[in-house]
Amino acid sequence: MSKTQGVLARFANPAELIEAAKKVRDAGYEKFDCHSPFPIHGMDDAMGLKRSPLGYIVGGMTVTGAIAGMSLQYWVAAIEYPLVISGKPFFSWQAFFIVTFALFVLFGAFGSVFGMLHLNRLPRLHHPLFYSEQFSKVTDDAFFVSIEVEDSKFDEKRTQEFLASIGGSDVELVAGE
Amino acid sequence: MLNKNLKRDPGAAEAVGGDELLVTGGHTFSTLTDKVSGIVEKKTPSQWYLLFAMAVSGMMVLLGSIGWLVWEGTGVWGLNNPVGWGWAIVNFVFWVGIGHAGTLISAILFLLRQQWRTAINRFAEAMTIFAVITALVFPGIHVGRIWLAYYMFPIPNQMLIWPNFRSPLLWDIFAVGTYFTVSTLFWYVGLIPDLATLRDRATNVRKKVLGFFAMGWRGGNRQWQHYEKAYLLLAGLATPLVLSVHSVVATDFATSMVPGWHTTIFPPYFVAGAVFSGFGMVMTLAIIARKIYGLEDIITVNHLEKMNKIILVTGSMVGYAYMTEFFIAWYSGNEFEFFAFINRALGPYAWAYWIMFLCNVITPQIFWFKKIRRSIPVMFVASIFVNIGMWFERFVITVTSLSRDYLPSSWDYYSPSIWDMLTFVGSFGLFFTFFLLFLRFLPMVALSEVKGVMPEADPHNYSHKNGGAK
Numbered sequence: 253m254s255k256t257q258g259v260l261a262r263f264a265n266p267a268e269l270i271e272a273a274k275k276v277r278d279a280g281y282e283k284f285d286c287h288s289p290f291p292i293h294g295m296d297d298a299m300g301l302k303r304s305p306l307g308y309i310v311g312g313m314t315v316t317g318a319i320a321g322m323s324l325q326y327w328v329a330a331i332e333y334p335l336v337i338s339g340k341p342f343f344s345w346q347a348f349f350i351v352t353f354a355l356f357v358l359f360g361a362f363g364s365v366f367g368m369l370h371l372n373r374l375p376r377l378h379h380p381l382f383y384s385e386q387f388s389k390v391t392d393d394a395f396f397v398s399i400e401v402e403d404s405k406f407d408e409k410r411t412q413e414f415l416a417s418i419g420g421s422d423v424e425l426v427a428g429e
Numbered sequence: 430m431l432n433k434n435l436k437r438d439p440g441a442a443e444a445v446g447g448d449e450l451l452v453t454g455g456h457t458f459s460t461l462t463d464k465v466s467g468i469v470e471k472k473t474p475s476q477w478y479l480l481f482a483m484a485v486s487g488m489m490v491l492l493g494s495i496g497w498l499v500w501e502g503t504g505v506w507g508l509n510n511p512v513g514w515g516w517a518i519v520n521f522v523f524w525v526g527i528g529h530a531g532t533l534i535s536a537i538l539f540l541l542r543q544q545w546r547t548a549i550n551r552f553a554e555a556m557t558i559f560a561v562i563t564a565l566v567f568p569g570i571h572v573g574r575i576w577l578a579y580y581m582f583p584i585p586n587q588m589l590i591w592p593n594f595r596s597p598l599l600w601d602i603f604a605v606g607t608y609f610t611v612s613t614l615f616w617y618v619g620l621i622p623d624l625a626t627l628r629d630r631a632t633n634v635r636k637k638v639l640g641f642f643a644m645g646w647r648g649g650n651r652q653w654q655h656y657e658k659a660y661l662l663l664a665g666l667a668t669p670l671v672l673s674v675h676s677v678v679a680t681d682f683a684t685s686m687v688p689g690w691h692t693t694i695f696p697p698y699f700v701a702g703a704v705f706s707g708f709g710m711v712m713t714l715a716i717i718a719r720k721i722y723g724l725e726d727i728i729t730v731n732h733l734e735k736m737n738k739i740i741l742v743t744g745s746m747v748g749y750a751y752m753t754e755f756f757i758a759w760y761s762g763n764e765f766e767f768f769a770f771i772n773r774a775l776g777p778y779a780w781a782y783w784i785m786f787l788c789n790v791i792t793p794q795i796f797w798f799k800k801i802r803r804s805i806p807v808m809f810v811a812s813i814f815v816n817i818g819m820w821f822e823r824f825v826i827t828v829t830s831l832s833r834d835y836l837p838s839s840w841d842y843y844s845p846s847i848w849d850m851l852t853f854v855g856s857f858g859l860f861f862t863f864f865l866l867f868l869r870f871l872p873m874v875a876l877s878e879v880k881g882v883m884p885e886a887d888p889h890n891y892s893h894k895n896g897g898a899k
């Protein structure tokens with residue numbers, strides 16, 4: 253059974269999309285998104301988005317990686333397999349900084365990729381927007397605003413009229429299972 | 430617009446200003462999508478099949494040479510008693526070095542807001558990954574007993590022994606391993622929106638496969654927001670990483686007591702050389718690819734000129750390092766050190782030294798002239814010279830120092846065997862097999878990024894004082 257999932261409207265170019273984003277935000281909608289083939293400068297402010305918390309995730313991961321790296325080497329060189337090499341101390345922390353740094357970067361990189369995927373709720377291979385024919389142009393040269401049915405202000409008729417009134421074309425009710 | 434652009438000096442300040450036209454030929458977003466997606470969707474050019482057949486043959490040569498090495502042992506190589514490090518390490522350093530240009534383009538130039546990088550970053554990053562894979566073959570096989578390759582990793586084993594973390598060779602495993610992983614993640618993150626582009630143009634099974642790898646990308650700004658942050662953070666992490674990787678490779682040499690190796694200049698000098706050789710390889714590949722696939726509008730002569738400037742800068746740094754090494758060897762008053770350098774330039778390997786010197790120090794100097802910086806045949810030949818020169822640099826460093834160390838009684842001349850040569854030639858086959866498969870199946874230009882630097886992508890481009898373009 254087909255069920256309404258949201259409303260989609262197309263805009264002509266990045267400037268119009270930014271204007272539309274401001275108007276949708278000011279009209280009090282919260283569960284909406286602006287789709288474009290590339291990131292548009294100034295869109296975060298226009299949509300009223302908060303800063304991405306990804307930096308904190310990556311910060312935590314880098315510190316974890318560095319601690320893990322230094323601990324691994326301490327445990328190996330000073331506890332599990334203490335061996336005098338070139339007269340250096342068992343815990344030669346200066347020499348251990350290279351591997352510590354490598355793991356700092358490695359954990360940070362995993363944090364930024366998987367943190368980004370988590371914040372974006374990806375992978376998600378199935379999404380109501382993919383029911384729309386015209387939405388496939390979003391990765392080519394089309395600019396869209398979508399408003400989800402879960403939004404408290406959503407009303408099938410009025411939301412469509414609203415998007416048309418702020419300059420949206422090809423306004424479409426997205427329906428799917 | 431184009432004429433205005435040609436007259437001005439296309440230096441860094443202009444790219445920051447963003448008023449340079451990076452994509453020529455009157456492309457719109459849509460024609461750009463068609464152009465780049467068309468490369469993987471339309472019929473593959475016949476040159477591709479020819480090159481692929483050659484590359485796979487090369488890869489077979491590599492596999493055959495490795496098979497013989499494993500069967501017979503390292504005796505099949507030309508190694509002898511003083512020269513225990515031969516072409517295996519030369520090739521390893523050569524291939525790792527090539528990778529560095531990709532990360533420089535994708536990370537460092539990103540942080541420096543060099544928008545022209547968008548045209549070349551995707552395939553330069555691909556080059557990085559495949560070069561590092563090729564490089565990693567050599568430490569894996571270099572003792573001829575590949576079933577013992579796990580000794581390189583700190584994993585519990587039945588002998589209860591652990592690797593020595595004070596050794597640069599182990600640092601190398603971590604540095605290069607991290608480098609490979611981070612480069613691959615970076616590359617894949619960049620690919621997600623472009624895989625979505627291909628997905629949205631495809632049908633049936635192809636759509637499903639591409640859709641799986643695009644992970645359901647919808648291009649919403651709530652996604653772009655985190656995506657851009659992730660990209661920035663990856664660039665920030667990859668920048669110190671790439672500078673550290675070849676520095677660590679340099680410490681493989683610099684921490685030993687061999688004359689000619691034991692110098693503090695090695696890490697920065699190796700990094701400059703790595704970027705230099707990498708840009709040589711990017712240039713060779715870019716010129717071939719833009720010709721075969723008709724990408725002259727995206728990878729313009731302006732882009733190539735900028736790369737030539739980087740080749741000039743890093744090549745001059747390498748030349749400067751050669752001279753500094755000589756000066757310090759003399760100034761140190763250490764006769765072994767000074768002998769090592771005199772021996773490099775005038776000893777039995779003088780031929781290799783002067784090939785290196787001509788290719789690395791003289792060749793890039795031609796790029797002082799704008800006409801030459803913009804001449805495609807000249808830069809193509811020069812880029813190949815750069816790669817030859819940089820391979821010889823690693824050969825000179827490795828072999829001259831080992832063959833003539835402290836005790837004249839243990840001096841010996843090193844010559845490679847046919848198996849050394851076949852392994853090296855074969856490594857190109859491995860690299861190009863990967864690279865050609867990439868060109869065939871994945872978008873070789875970062876579409877979403879190139880679109881993002883076109884004037885049409887800037888919301889201010891549409892304000893009324895510009896006459897409301899479009």
